Amino acid sequence: MKHIKRFLGFTxxxxxxxxxxxxxxxxxxxxxxxxxxxxxxxxxxxxYEILESLTTEVGPRMAGTPQDALAVKWxxxxxxxxxxxKVWTEPxxxxxxxxxxxxxxxxxxxxxxxxxxxxxxxxxxxDEGIEAEVIHFNTIEDLIEAEEGIADxxxxxxxxxxxxxxxxxxxxxxxxxxxxGAVEAARKGAVAVVIRSIGTDSHRLPHTGMMRYKEGIxxxxxxxxxxxxxxxxxxxxxxxxxxxxxxxxxxHAGPEYxxxxxxxxxxxxxxxxxxxxxxxxxxxxxxxxxxxDDGAGVAITMAAAKIIGDAKVRPKRTIRVVLFANEEQGxxxxxAYGKAHANDIANxxxxxxxxxxxxxxxxxxSNVAADNMPVVHKMAKLMKPLGIEYVDNNAGPGPxxxxxxxxxxxxxxxxxxxxDYFDLHHTADDTLDKVKPENLAQNTAAYVVFAYxxxxxxxxxxx
Amino acid sequence: MKHIKRFLGFTxxxxxxxxxxxxxxxxxxxxxxxxxxxxxxxxxxxxYEILESLTTEVGPRMAGTPQDALAVKWxxxxxxxxxxxKVWTEPxxxxxxxxxxxxxxxxxxxxxxxxxxxxxxxxxxxDEGIEAEVIHFNTIEDLIEAEEGIADxxxxxxxxxxxxxxxxxxxxxxxxxxxxGAVEAARKGAVAVVIRSIGTDSHRLPHTGMMRYKEGIxxxxxxxxxxxxxxxxxxxxxxxxxxxxxxxxxxHAGPEYxxxxxxxxxxxxxxxxxxxxxxxxxxxxxxxxxxxDDGAGVAITMAAAKIIGDAKVRPKRTIRVVLFANEEQGxxxxxAYGKAHANDIANxxxxxxxxxxxxxxxxxxSNVAADNMPVVHKMAKLMKPLGIEYVDNNAGPGPxxxxxxxxxxxxxxxxxxxxDYFDLHHTADDTLDKVKPENLAQNTAAYVVFAYxxxxxxxxxxx
Numbered sequence: 001m002k003h004i005k006r007f008l009g010f011t012x013x014x015x016x017x018x019x020x021x022x023x024x025x026x027x028x029x030x031x032x033x034x035x036x037x038x039x040x041x042x043x044x045x046x047x048y049e050i051l052e053s054l055t056t057e058v059g060p061r062m063a064g065t066p067q068d069a070l071a072v073k074w075x076x077x078x079x080x081x082x083x084x085x086k087v088w089t090e091p092x093x094x095x096x097x098x099x100x101x102x103x104x105x106x107x108x109x110x111x112x113x114x115x116x117x118x119x120x121x122x123x124x125x126x127d128e129g130i131e132a133e134v135i136h137f138n139t140i141e142d143l144i145e146a147e148e149g150i151a152d153x154x155x156x157x158x159x160x161x162x163x164x165x166x167x168x169x170x171x172x173x174x175x176x177x178x179x180x181g182a183v184e185a186a187r188k189g190a191v192a193v194v195i196r197s198i199g200t201d202s203h204r205l206p207h208t209g210m211m212r213y214k215e216g217i218x219x220x221x222x223x224x225x226x227x228x229x230x231x232x233x234x235x236x237x238x239x240x241x242x243x244x245x246x247x248x249x250x251x252h253a254g255p256e257y258x259x260x261x262x263x264x265x266x267x268x269x270x271x272x273x274x275x276x277x278x279x280x281x282x283x284x285x286x287x288x289x290x291x292x293d294d295g296a297g298v299a300i301t302m303a304a305a306k307i308i309g310d311a312k313v314r315p316k317r318t319i320r321v322v323l324f325a326n327e328e329q330g331x332x333x334x335x336a337y338g339k340a341h342a343n344d345i346a347n348x349x350x351x352x353x354x355x356x357x358x359x360x361x362x363x364x365x366s367n368v369a370a371d372n373m374p375v376v377h378k379m380a381k382l383m384k385p386l387g388i389e390y391v392d393n394n395a396g397p398g399p400x401x402x403x404x405x406x407x408x409x410x411x412x413x414x415x416x417x418x419x420d421y422f423d424l425h426h427t428a429d430d431t432l433d434k435v436k437p438e439n440l441a442q443n444t445a446a447y448v449v450f451a452y453x454x455x456x457x458x459x460x461x462x463x
Numbered sequence: 464m465k466h467i468k469r470f471l472g473f474t475x476x477x478x479x480x481x482x483x484x485x486x487x488x489x490x491x492x493x494x495x496x497x498x499x500x501x502x503x504x505x506x507x508x509x510x511y512e513i514l515e516s517l518t519t520e521v522g523p524r525m526a527g528t529p530q531d532a533l534a535v536k537w538x539x540x541x542x543x544x545x546x547x548x549k550v551w552t553e554p555x556x557x558x559x560x561x562x563x564x565x566x567x568x569x570x571x572x573x574x575x576x577x578x579x580x581x582x583x584x585x586x587x588x589x590d591e592g593i594e595a596e597v598i599h600f601n602t603i604e605d606l607i608e609a610e611e612g613i614a615d616x617x618x619x620x621x622x623x624x625x626x627x628x629x630x631x632x633x634x635x636x637x638x639x640x641x642x643x644g645a646v647e648a649a650r651k652g653a654v655a656v657v658i659r660s661i662g663t664d665s666h667r668l669p670h671t672g673m674m675r676y677k678e679g680i681x682x683x684x685x686x687x688x689x690x691x692x693x694x695x696x697x698x699x700x701x702x703x704x705x706x707x708x709x710x711x712x713x714x715h716a717g718p719e720y721x722x723x724x725x726x727x728x729x730x731x732x733x734x735x736x737x738x739x740x741x742x743x744x745x746x747x748x749x750x751x752x753x754x755x756d757d758g759a760g761v762a763i764t765m766a767a768a769k770i771i772g773d774a775k776v777r778p779k780r781t782i783r784v785v786l787f788a789n790e791e792q793g794x795x796x797x798x799a800y801g802k803a804h805a806n807d808i809a810n811x812x813x814x815x816x817x818x819x820x821x822x823x824x825x826x827x828x829s830n831v832a833a834d835n836m837p838v839v840h841k842m843a844k845l846m847k848p849l850g851i852e853y854v855d856n857n858a859g860p861g862p863x864x865x866x867x868x869x870x871x872x873x874x875x876x877x878x879x880x881x882x883d884y885f886d887l888h889h890t891a892d893d894t895l896d897k898v899k900p901e902n903l904a905q906n907t908a909a910y911v912v913f914a915y916x917x918x919x920x921x922x923x924x925x926x
Contacts, residue, residue, distance in 0.1 A: 052698065056695065057573050058573070059574070059575050059695075060575075060576075110519065110520050110521070110522065111522070112522050112523075112752075113523075115891060202896050203666050203668065203892055204751070204891035204894065205667060205668070228894040228895075231894075231895070231896050232518075232752070232894070232895075235515065239519075289695070427667075429667050429691070431694075431695070432691075432694070432695075432698075433665050433691050434665070
């Protein structure tokens with residue numbers, strides 16, 4: 001299949017050089033329009049203004065909280081205020097989790113308060129807390145390989161530190177401790193698990209995030225401590241004395257709740273049913289105001305569509321901005337979207353999600369049929385002045401585009417510099433002051449180029 | 464007086480060039496010894512090990528808490544373990560303040576939890592908290608100049624942000640809001656004051672620190688919010704709607720307590736009663752582990768004295784390391800030391816305190832009689848390889864040396880790069896991971912040079 005694709009791509013490139021004069025003139029005109037819109041986006045403060053509005057007027061918006069409903073209302077009103085042609089919501093139903101108080105301290109051999117946070121969907125401790133000896137594992141793999149019963153009656157501490165990379169590749173290997181730590185610790189007899197936060201910073205602000213239980217394995221409380229607290233724990237363990245911790249978590253499961261995906265469209269001029277999907281997720285964790293995760297993605301894609309929508313020449317196809325509900329607790333909005341639009345996937349020509357913070361975009365990749373390469377090349381040419389290089393045709397979808405990608409939609413990946421992303425991710429520090437307006441503008445410009453050219457391509461993009 | 468001093472200095476420099484051969488040989492030998500000790504300190508991890516011990520085994524040590532007593536015990540044991548010739552404690556008595564829970568939220572026009580901390584010695588709010596409209600002032604000066612009754616029944620918010628400088632000169636102008644905010648707000652009728660933290664960082668970690676009430680002015684609760692929270696407040700105020708806040712502080716005054724200055728000496732070989740004073744303060748605020756404020760000063764000066772004490776050739780005079788009690792809540796240990804040693808000030812030949820974090824030293828200044836300049840020049844020569852320049856003869860004392868300075872003791876100031884100091888100062892983020900071992904070693908090397916040469920000078924240093 002790959003060979004055929006490559007051959008077709010080659011043929012196409014040859015054919016494209018034989019394009020008619022009228023098509024050439026059209027292309028020249030389109031390039032001019034897109035370059036102008038790109039530069040307009042680059043000089044625009046719109047994305048920052050949208051983000052400022054969301055983080056100030058709504059703030060944290062954890063799925064199922066009153067701020068979730070407020071964010072949906074905000075999304076609808078903002079789309080309308082920006083003059084989107086169509087604005088609507090689609091229901092997304094899920095189980096909720098309610099955060100209450102959380103505290104931990106080292107009781108022996110030295111007393112220390114720890115800065116911790118409960119992991120999403122952790123069960124609570126008993127009201128009086130859990131006081132137990134702590135057993136330390138460097139990694140989740142070490143815990144899995146340890147003997148049965150090794151953690152009987154103990155609190156498991158996993159200390160692996162996430163590594164910093166521009167593309168965030170340190171996250172995958174580290175996050176296993178968060179998602180599966182409680183299950184693996186319980187398998188070894190533990191009464192609770194406390195991990196080093198999955199984050200690259202050195203601040204006393206723990207990182208929350210989802211954890212999972214497994215049918216048939218005892219559900220034990222799970223929390224994360226800040227990096228400096230984990231460093232302290234290691235120094236205490238180095239002294240070779242038994243370490244005792246007291247842990248109190250009161251968070252618990254809540255009732256079922258229905259939130260909404262919020263959708264806004266700028267209608268295409270020739271093929272209004274065919275659409276290019278851009279967006280981010282509207283929910284955030286509750287500790288910060290969700291500026292980089294994922295207010296930035298919401299703001300960038302809303303601004304890009306608005307700038308295209310206001311252009312003198314509308315692209316042929318529709319640009320649909322989807323603000324997904326409840327990404328954080330399991331891509332629930334994305335799955336609902338995939339289900340609701342299962343019969344319309346053929347009209348979802350391509351898409352890109354912005355959900356990796358607010359750093360500048362340095363590269364992009366595509367995942368399209370070989371005969372779509374001319375539009376990719378055009379894109380590359382118009383992205384270049386933004387400092388963005390084309391990488392390859394192996395793009396994966398953003399988290400919320402998995403369901404439509406799995407249903408066959410082509411995707412693009414606009415790669416943000418995430419060097420600092422995991423300093424802020426899921427912490428109280430995820431606030432507007434961390435976002436540089438000029439980076440948001442560069443992102444918006446890149447989404448303008450991507451969305452306009454994808455929506456306006458002569459040939460309908462496919463995978 | 465200044466002219467005479469300068470003349471004497473000039474004469475001395477002339478005389479010094481006529482020094483006898485034996486004195487010259489002595490000086491050469493001394494230079495060799497000090498250079499060797501300096502380089503030994505530069506390669507030593509001792510200060511870092513001391514700091515690691517203090518922050519791990521004691522941690523936060525706010526005056527009057529159980530950790531205060533633990534720190535005193537730690538200080539005595541550490542001096543003894545390091546082989547100091549004399550180790551003792553001197554009582555320091557003061558009123559205490561007990562931190563309990565603290566919370567604040569913006570209630571209207573948008574709901575937001577704020578990350579705040581009570582200021583030291585703030586009175587509590589009523590149990591049910593205070594809910595009131597917020598009135599915003601850019602600066603404490605604006606508040607002072609405002610009309611009577613302007614804040615009647617309101618919570619005053621002061622938003623001035625501290626500026627970042629290498630020498631920390633942004634602190635003085637900004638800290639007035641913290642120390643006098645409650646008094647000035649109460650004068651205008653306010654029910655509470657909440658300031659932007661006195662700090663240069665952008666993290667959700669508020670900075671605590673002392674505030675003061677004034678006889679005859681109503682005592683109102685006082686707190687500080689983190690910088691990102693203050694930024695958010697300003698954005699909310701920009702919308703022009705009334706802002707309501709709820710504030711709950713439960714901290715309160717506690718009983719009188721007696722802590723101790725902890726003192727260790729390396730006895731001089733010729734004039735054991737004459738001493739050079741180095742040190743820092745042993746107490747810290749309670750939010751972090753007091754690594755940079757002032758564990759670093761404790762560690763640097765203990766290590767420097769230890770390295771000198773172990774040298775083959777002891778300096779003529781004694782090196783006294785003083786770990787002052789309760790600096791944070793009013794230089795209480797320093798005042799007690801000044802009082803206890805009032806009759807011995809003549810034997811305090813000179814001193815330098817380390818209490819500005821753990822950044823590298825880039826300059827030093829002296830405040831000595833003009834005929835002491837030869838030792839200052841010798842010092843400058845031996846400091847230079849550490850990247851330290853001599854500035855002038857106008858040094859002020861470190862905070863804890865004010866009482867002995869006021870009694871006439873000469874002082875030196877070893878100036879640390881404090882660019883990042885107020886990112887951490889009085890926050891939960893003041894932890895060991897912020898300290899670079901190589902910077903502590905450079906500081907130790909500088910204190911070795913200063914203390915050895917001061918203690919060993921031919922002429923007794925005076926002011």
